[in-house]
Amino acid sequence: xxxxxxxxxxxxxxxxxxxxxxxxxxxxxxxxxxxxxxxxxxxxxxxxxxxxxxxxxxxxxxxxxxxxxxxxxxxxxxxxxxxxxxxxxxxxxxxxxxxxxxxxxxxxxxxxxxxxxxxxxxxxxxxxxxxxxxxxxxxxxxxxxxxxxxxxxxxxxxxxxxxxxxxxxxxxxxxxxxxxxxxxxxxxxxxxxxxxxxxxxxxxxxxxxxxxxxxxxxxxxxxxxxxxxxxxxxxxxxxxxxxxxxxxxxxxxxxxxxxxxxxxxxxxxxxxxxxxxxxxxxxxxxxxxxxxxxxxxxxxxxxxxxxxxxxxxxxxxxxxxxxxxxxxxxxxxxxxxxxxxxxxxxxxxxxxxxxxxxxxxxxxxxxxxxxxxxxxxxxxxxxxxxxxxxxxxxxxxxxxxxxxxxxxxxxxxxxxxxxxxxxxxxxxxxxxxxxxxxxxxxxxxxxxxxxxxxxxxxxxxxxxxxxxxxxxxxxxxxxxxxxxxxxxxxxxxxxxxxxxxxxxxxxxxxxxxxxxxxxxxxxxxxxxxxxxxxxxxxxxxxxxxxxxxxxxxxxxxxxxxxxxxxxxxxxxxxxxxxxxxx
RNA sequence: CGGGGCGUAGCACAGCCUGGUAGUGCGCUCGGUUUGGGACCGAGAGGUCGGAGGUUCGAAUCCUCUCGCCCCGACCA
Numbered sequence: 001x002x003x004x005x006x007x008x009x010x011x012x013x014x015x016x017x018x019x020x021x022x023x024x025x026x027x028x029x030x031x032x033x034x035x036x037x038x039x040x041x042x043x044x045x046x047x048x049x050x051x052x053x054x055x056x057x058x059x060x061x062x063x064x065x066x067x068x069x070x071x072x073x074x075x076x077x078x079x080x081x082x083x084x085x086x087x088x089x090x091x092x093x094x095x096x097x098x099x100x101x102x103x104x105x106x107x108x109x110x111x112x113x114x115x116x117x118x119x120x121x122x123x124x125x126x127x128x129x130x131x132x133x134x135x136x137x138x139x140x141x142x143x144x145x146x147x148x149x150x151x152x153x154x155x156x157x158x159x160x161x162x163x164x165x166x167x168x169x170x171x172x173x174x175x176x177x178x179x180x181x182x183x184x185x186x187x188x189x190x191x192x193x194x195x196x197x198x199x200x201x202x203x204x205x206x207x208x209x210x211x212x213x214x215x216x217x218x219x220x221x222x223x224x225x226x227x228x229x230x231x232x233x234x235x236x237x238x239x240x241x242x243x244x245x246x247x248x249x250x251x252x253x254x255x256x257x258x259x260x261x262x263x264x265x266x267x268x269x270x271x272x273x274x275x276x277x278x279x280x281x282x283x284x285x286x287x288x289x290x291x292x293x294x295x296x297x298x299x300x301x302x303x304x305x306x307x308x309x310x311x312x313x314x315x316x317x318x319x320x321x322x323x324x325x326x327x328x329x330x331x332x333x334x335x336x337x338x339x340x341x342x343x344x345x346x347x348x349x350x351x352x353x354x355x356x357x358x359x360x361x362x363x364x365x366x367x368x369x370x371x372x373x374x375x376x377x378x379x380x381x382x383x384x385x386x387x388x389x390x391x392x393x394x395x396x397x398x399x400x401x402x403x404x405x406x407x408x409x410x411x412x413x414x415x416x417x418x419x420x421x422x423x424x425x426x427x428x429x430x431x432x433x434x435x436x437x438x439x440x441x442x443x444x445x446x447x448x449x450x451x452x453x454x455x456x457x458x459x460x461x462x463x464x465x466x467x468x469x470x471x472x473x474x475x476x477x478x479x480x481x482x483x484x485x486x487x488x489x490x491x492x493x494x495x496x497x498x499x500x501x502x503x504x505x506x507x508x509x510x511x512x513x514x515x516x517x518x519x520x521x522x523x524x525x526x527x528x529x530x531x532x533x534x535x536x537x538x539x540x541x542x543x544x545x546x547x548x549x550x551x552x553x554x555x556x557x558x559x560x561x562x563x564x565x566x567x568x569x570x571x572x573x574x575x576x577x578x579x580x581x582x
Numbered sequence: 583c584g585g586g587g588c589g590u591a592g593c594a595c596a597g598c599c600u601g602g603u604a605g606u607g608c609g610c611u612c613g614g615u616u617u618g619g620g621a622c623c624g625a626g627a628g629g630u631c632g633g634a635g636g637u638u639c640g641a642a643u644c645c646u647c648u649c650g651c652c653c654c655g656a657c658c659a
Contacts, residue, residue, distance in 0.1 A: 012608065012620065013594050017652055037651065092658070109659065143583080143657050151658085198659095218658090307657090320656080423659075455659085473619095491618055526619040533619090544618060553618095 001484075003519040007044050010531050020216040022466040023148025025475050029535045038145025038153035045535065046462070048483035048515075050156065053188060053461050054135050056480065057158045060184045061133045064176040066160055069134045071113045077103030079112045083434050087290060088317055094139045106139035111431050111453055114161045118449060119437035125165045128439065128449070129173055133160035135458070147216060149459035150419065156458040163449045165439065170426055170450045174206070177424050177454045181210055185421065188461050189478025189582045191468055192421065195221050196231040198308050210422035210456075212464035217419030222399050226411030234308035237395055238403035238413055240361060243276045243300075248367030249381025252341055257378045261336035263301040266369065266378065275302035279362065279370035279382065281338040283327045286316035286355075294322065294330055294347065298340050298358040298388070299396055300365075306398040313357060313394035330354065331373045339370035339379060340388035346373055358390035359397050421464055422456040469558075475536030476558050478582050484517040485509075485578040487537045491525040491544040501567070502543045505552070508571045514578055533557065539574055 009030040017034075018024040026032045031046035042050060058068065077095075080086035086105075094106040107113070114132055122130065138157045145151050162173035178194070185192045190212050197209035209232055211221055222236035223229065231237070257269055263280060266272040278301030286293045295314060299305055311319045324334065330347050331338055340356055347354035362368075366383035382388070405411035432438065432448040441447055462481075469476040477483070486509060490502035502518060509516035517537065519528050525544070532540050542553035542562075552570055555562040565573055 009592090011593065016588085016594070019653070034651085089659085140659080144653095144655095146653085318657080425659090453659095489618095494617090524617055524619085524621065526617090526621080529619045531620085542618075 001517050003487075003517060004521045006517070008531070008535065009043070010534055018148065020147045020150065020467070021470055022150070022216065022463045025466055025470060025534075026148050026463075029475055032149065036153075038142055038151065040149060040152070045483045049462055049477070049481055050458055052481045052483075053458050054156075054158070056184055056187050057135060057456065057458075060180045060187070061131075061158070061160060063183075064131060064180045065129075066131045066133045069114075069132055070136060071107075071110050071134055073107050073137055073139065075105050075107050075113065077105060079116055080105060083112050083115075083431055085112070090318070092140050092142070094141050107136075108138055108140045109157075109453075109455070110134070110136070110159055111161065111427070111451075112435070115431045115435050115437050115451070118163050119432070119435055122163060122437070122439055122449065125439050125441050128163055128165045129169055130163040131160065131173065131176075132163070133158060133454075147463075149463045150216065151218075152459060158456045158458065160454040162452040162454075163437075164451070165441065165447070166450055167428075170428070170452055174424065174426055174452050177452065178208060181422050181424065181454070181456070184456065185210060185212075185461075187480050188465060189469065189480060190421065190461065190464050192464075193221065193223070193230050193418070195223075196235045197420075197423065198232065198234040198312050205428055206426040208424050209420055210424075211418035212421050212460075212468065213416055213418045214464060214467040215417050216463075216467050217417045219418050219420055220415050221418045222401075222413045222415050224405035224408060224411035224413055227405060227408035229405055229407040229411070229413075233398060233415065234306060234312075236399045236413070237406045238399040239406055240403060243365070245277075245365055245367045248383055252379040252382045252387055254372050254374075254377055254379055256376060257337075258376045260376070260378065265336075266301075271380075272378075273301075273369035273380065276300055277368055278302075279339065279365075279368050279384070279388075280305075281340055281343075281371055283322040283330065283335070283338065284310065284319045285322050285326065286311065286314045287318040288314060288316045293355055294326070294352050295319070295355045295357060296338075296340060296343055297396060298356065298362060298384075298390065300359065300361045303359065303361060304398040304400075305359075305396055309394070309396050309398075310357070313392070313396065314355070333371065333373045333375050337371040337373065337375050337377060339373055339382070340384075340390070341370065341372070341379055341382055343373060343388075355392075356388065356390040357392050357394055357396065358384065358388070360393055360395050361397060363393065419460060419464055419467075420457075421460045422454075424454040425452060427451040427453050470536075473530070474534035477536045477538060479538045479578060479580075480582065482536065482538050483515075484537045485514045486539040486541060486574050487517040487519055487532050487535075488541045488543060489519045489525070489528050489532060491528070491542060493520055493522050498543050498547060501547050501552075505541060505543065505567070505570065509574065512571050512575050514575060539577060541570060541574070 011028040014024050015027045032040045096104050098104050135158045139154050142153055145153050164170045192212050195209050197207055220233040222231055260266050260269050263275050280299045280301050282297045284295045286295050344354050362384050368382040369380045372379045401415045403413050429448040437449045438446045466475050488502050488506045490498050493499050506516050506518040538557050540555040550567050551564040553562050554565045
């Protein structure tokens with residue numbers, strides 16, 4: 001491409017709306033323009049990068065036996081009603097009606113559609129396994145689109161689905177995808193990790209999340225340097241030292257605590273208790289199978305609740321903290337004086353079925369202090385099992401940096417920020433059962449197909465690549481996904497000799513199979529250098545005064561080092577560099 | 583959905599409080615000088631001040647409504 005005619009609208013100043021680095025650089029380097037919140041147009045440079053990413057996705061999917069499809073983005077509601085997700089999914093789905101007033105939606109993922117093909121066409125175990133994938137647009141009405149291409153409402157996803165006869169087959173398919181994902185992210189030049197994560201409303205047993213470490217990310221990952229344990233905070237556990245309790249009291253004892261509202265307050269209150277001897281009581285309203293269920297979550301006073309863990313433990317699609325009025329109606333006291341003792345009975349009087357869920361760290365604890373469900377009063381000497389009898393026990397606690405690794409003896413956990421770039425799920429038979437996708441086994445039995453689903457966000461890869469590869473001057477693309485391999489910069493286009501040298505070199509590079517860009521603009525050299533740095537092309541060949549001596553300057557974007565190379569050798573040199581690993 | 587902020591030229595912003603000719607820098611066009619890290623001089627083009635309604639002799643400016651965008655929180659497959 002000739003830069004003089006190519007559309008690369010670079011910006012000198014940072015756009016006011018951009019906050020994170022990748023967003024600023026995507027705009028400044030002329031890759032994207034915004035159309036609406038979470039909706040962006042991809043300009044030619046971005047499209048080139050996206051196509052390179054997609055090519056890697058295709059190659060690695062094909063390598064593990066994937067077959068590429070292209071499914072509709074517009075879906076009739078019926079198919080989503082069959083799986084139950086038309087109701088299960090809330091406002092995140094873009095819904096619309098057609099002219100006949102029929103419910104439709106824009107696809108946010110394609111389990112239902114792929115499953116509908118599978119159930120109609122797959123009949124026999126002999127046809128399995130199948131590995132199907134597509135690269136296609138997805139629509140999600142995110143509550144808060146943000147950070148450029150990080151959280152979008154319309155984005156490109158590579159989604160793959162596997163269909164197996166049994167669990168063993170799924171294990172193999174899952175492992176294949178996992179390996180493919182490792183190769184994909186490695187080839188894209190990303191620093192990534194595989195972590196345990198919540199499956200959310202996807203359902204299924206096991207899921208692995210692929211994350212790229214970056215401060216711009218929204219996920220928190222706990223890792224152990226000693227044994228390699230890694231988990232999203234929504235799933236991570238840790239070992240915390242147990243607290244030795246005294247014998248406690250034969251029954252809880254109420255005492256007045258005027259003005260005490262928080263765990264902290266009670267630690268300093270005369271006759272109070274240290275935080276690890278208190279029970280934190282949080283009232284939530286969970287949405288379970290479209291029903292509102294009040295829940296009292298109990299944790300150790302010095303521990304933090306993780307809401308995703310709570311939702312997962314309850315099988316809820318959504319949890320929110322109860323409003324102050326709801327809390328008072330339910331338990332007869334305000335937040336700050338709440339507790340599990342007698343809570344179920346108190347709620348019953350108000351005609352509510354209160355569900356009590358307690359964190360595992362409260363197991364076997366006695367002599368605890370907690371609210372009395374009476375303003376300005378607490379109870380001491382509470383024995384959790386004896387006095388509260390939770391309906392269930394679950395891991396509800398957020399782990400923190402410095403806590404002991406749950407897997408190994410020596411390690412401690414470190415928590416860092418990351419962004420999700422891919423997620424793979426063992427779905428099992430959730431969709432095949434609800435939608436009737438079955439095959440006949442060798443002995444003639446009809447069994448539901450065992451499925452897996454695997455997603456990668458194309459824009460997330462691009463965003464992560466920039467977040468992890470940039471400097472003060474701009475983007476530093478990994479060679480594998482750079483929009484061009486090399487840019488030929490003619491310092492003065494009005495100089496006949498320089499121009500002709502540049503033109504020839506440009507054509508030779510192309511002939512050698514390289515993606516080359518010729519900067520033939522009538523601009524000062526400085527402007528061209530700045531733009532080339534900003535856009536982040538891995539190599540720049542500067543055609544300047546040294547041409548008289550038969551030399552061009554080879555500049556490496558990443559290291560900002562340059563070297564003079566003989567004109568006759570430069571093409572093979574660049575070819576070697578461009579094809580070399582990252 | 584709760585809290586905060588912002589919509590004025592392609593971009594970044596000033597002007598608004600205290601109503602009276604719509605400005606600055608970058609970019610763009612033309613001419614000239616320059617030419618290896620975002621040049622300089624000169625001359626230009628470019629704006630229904632997000633939209634609607636109201637107050638007023640007069641509204642970018644004051645009032646009401648509305649649309650949009652950004653950030654924090656909540657949420658998130």
